[in-house]
Amino acid sequence: MNTLDRARRHLKAHPMALDAAIAAGVLACMVAGSFVDPHGAHDVSWGLRTPDPLSLVLIVLGAVALVFRRRAPMTVLALTGTVSLVEAVTGDPRAPVAMSAVIALYTVASTTDRPTTWRVGLLTMTVLTGASMLAGPLPWYAQENLAIFAWTGIGATAGDAVRSRRAFIHAIRERAERAERTREEEARRRVAEERLRIARDLHDVVAHHIALVNVQAGVAAHVMDKRPDQAKEALAHVREASRSALNELRATVGLLRQSGDPEAPTEPAPGLARLDELVGTFRNAGLHVEVARADNGTILPAAVDLAAYRVIQEALTNVQKHAGTEVKAEVSVVRVGPNIEITVLDNGAGEDLRPQTVGGHGLLGMRERVTALRGTLTTGPRYGGGFRVHAILPVKTRTRATEDPV
Template structure:
């Protein structure tokens, strides 16, 4: 996904360079700390009337060496924070114990910076332990080696500065962790949205492919049969040939209408209006059976559903099961086969049964058809069951049990803009002996 980039400020390029060269940044920070320590060593905090005075004293040479060594150690604070803290802390204690100036050389500045680094790059328990140890060692050394009383202002200030360094580092670490967590959450939410969108697209693509298969397989099979009849009787019985061609025209017109309705689901906002004709259902079951009868397949119908209204998804599924099963009969049952269709409603279930007495051997499951797969997907999406297989006395049987109330739940759960069936689960392989469209 493309993201809009914020306009970069004038400091964006130097910041990026410093992030990519951390050693250079640490060297600059070490130099700045050294300048501050040397400058503070020239100041007398108690000599001025309104504050410290500068130039009243000069730093001890040993203190200068310790300050330089502490500043050099800070260059490696990012690579080895704990060893650098140990080195700077030891140098600070040495400055308190072995320098003759009063107050001693402010080497503790480098220890405070090192303690900040440790707190910013470790966890909170480690920060508490190391920070408390550093405060105790530095403050205890200052109280032990200073010429003034143990409660002197300089000793209290050293205790406070070490606490501030540890607290500031812990705050920075917590802020970084919070920002990283928010960034990870945003990236995870974006990935989830993309995965959900891909899943919806895959489910819709499978549903539309199933619809197109049901429409094309049924009508093209009828067109093929009627065209063959017309070609066979064209010379001897032109009236019968004209009737067959009329059925071809009607079947092709019906196929175009259903294809137009299915493709209309792919339209986006702003496109011409999609067809408003309702999806086929059991209300037009007689018209469907007439198309097969006109193609030479005798079909008997038994209905005990009293034409009661069904949820749209259940109604369409029952219609497609009959359509696909009879298409398979017409293609695979052989000449002279007859079919029976039963639609029975009992309580909250609808049973659809399609039988034939064909004698031709069904095609093997390796032919790769999708008719029975599509029927299984439709029925499974509604929480029903479908069985299909050869009959003991010859022929084939397709039997589906559809929960009537499942259609209402599926429609309520379906996202806006979806088609007339619920999202299909993973396709199932046909059972032994099942036929393919």
């Protein structure tokens, strides 16, 4: 088996050597056939006749032409057809020179399309068979003439069948490769989406809690000497913010654990149910926040609930970091038809520097979250000062699997 495989690979690497071997085999068959008399005393007799020199020359020419059948199939067919035609008209029609034309016709049919095969095949069959019947020395109904018609038809049909099989196998292989590429691209896309999601969560958690820690630490440092009780309270808020940050980081990083890990966290992702707790952390840091809710107790999908929570968290964090002192923020959660609308306003005075102008990722992360859920996000300064963040999220989300049919 190994020897056969090596021989097959060698022949594929050297196709001309294979064609030369085929030409030699066809030459041997044609020479042997020229010595056979199909009408002998015992039906088929060997050695009762010998081919004339012209027939041998035509046999050799037809066989040599087959060596180049892959490089120029049409040219080889024309040459072998010509020598077969000459043999049919001037020589002994029983010398099987037409065998070379049959092989050449097979090659043309296996390397071209079906219309070309039909045209060339019919032309070859008609010319060779017609010349043998009309201009040959044998009667038109002789079996040698009918054999030319049959063998040229078989050559064209076999070549077309081989071409169809090759095209079918190529289509299957191409479809399999395309499916493999699609699976790899889908896997890469999912990995990229998961990385972005984790990056957004880490950014939201770290930005929010570090901002709180920074504010409370600044308060503690400012009042440490004159008001130690207030400094102690600020440090307690720092400790609480740090603990919350560690818990959320542990929950986020826990998503990277392998499935079945008993140490993986099971705490649910934050949502609007924890809005009061979130707002309380900002109020403890000195930010005046008012909340208005008119969502009528709507139960949101987990992804929408988390996105709404993160939008409010990031917007309030930006207010605290960028809107200046003595700022008032307003948060509203309203159910409007099939959507839930989140609005965060502040009345910050002076030039409002937002993360997108200083290289941050807060607004970008919010936009990615909302867009992933087929929602819309608008941000921008308010007339008269301050900033506005407005997100519209659909209450019912559609999964990617239902949108991307296979």
